Amino acid sequence: MLKQPIGVFISGRGTNLQSIVKACKLKDFPGKVEIVFSNNHEAAGLKFARKNNINVITLDYSKYKDADDYDKEIIRLLKPHKLKLICLAGYMRILSKKIINQYPDKIINIHPSLLPDYKGLNTHRRVIENNETITGCTVHYVNQELDGGKIILQKKVKIDDDETEISLAEKVLKEEHAIYPEAIRLVLTR
């Protein structure tokens, strides 16, 4: 199967990156991680990328004038890689219009809630505080609205009575690792 080049953007530990790389190793998976980008040169996920011989680019935001300027440089550096898809996986910066317009319908994200509920940060804490019984995770297209683009795939997770933020995060993350590769397959074969 022809493997289309994917870029993965991370800021931290990179367990979703790991699940994507693992899926890409399957013969019949339509993508291959061509590049990992991070705004944080200390992101733990970079170690994993390097170990797996994946190209890594890091850029320090504080060296740029503003988000447009920063994303312009990302676009310039990504261009030679001819990416068919960009997967945000725990990337903690909001993308500017510039990069979203450069890759129309080619940027996706994973979020640890059942969108459109619980956009933004600290989703598990808010879900528990609100005594929800069901939560989950969502893979969606990225547009200008935070966590607001079209939904590609969701998976529900049941919340137990004695659930803590930590136990819930663990349960949801396990499902994230299953649905992100599945969503990538869907998008790349659409």
Ligand code: GRF
């Ligand atoms: C995940 O929970 C993801 O849903 C959110 O950030 C976290 C990243 O975790 N956007 P990891 O870096 O992939 O381990």
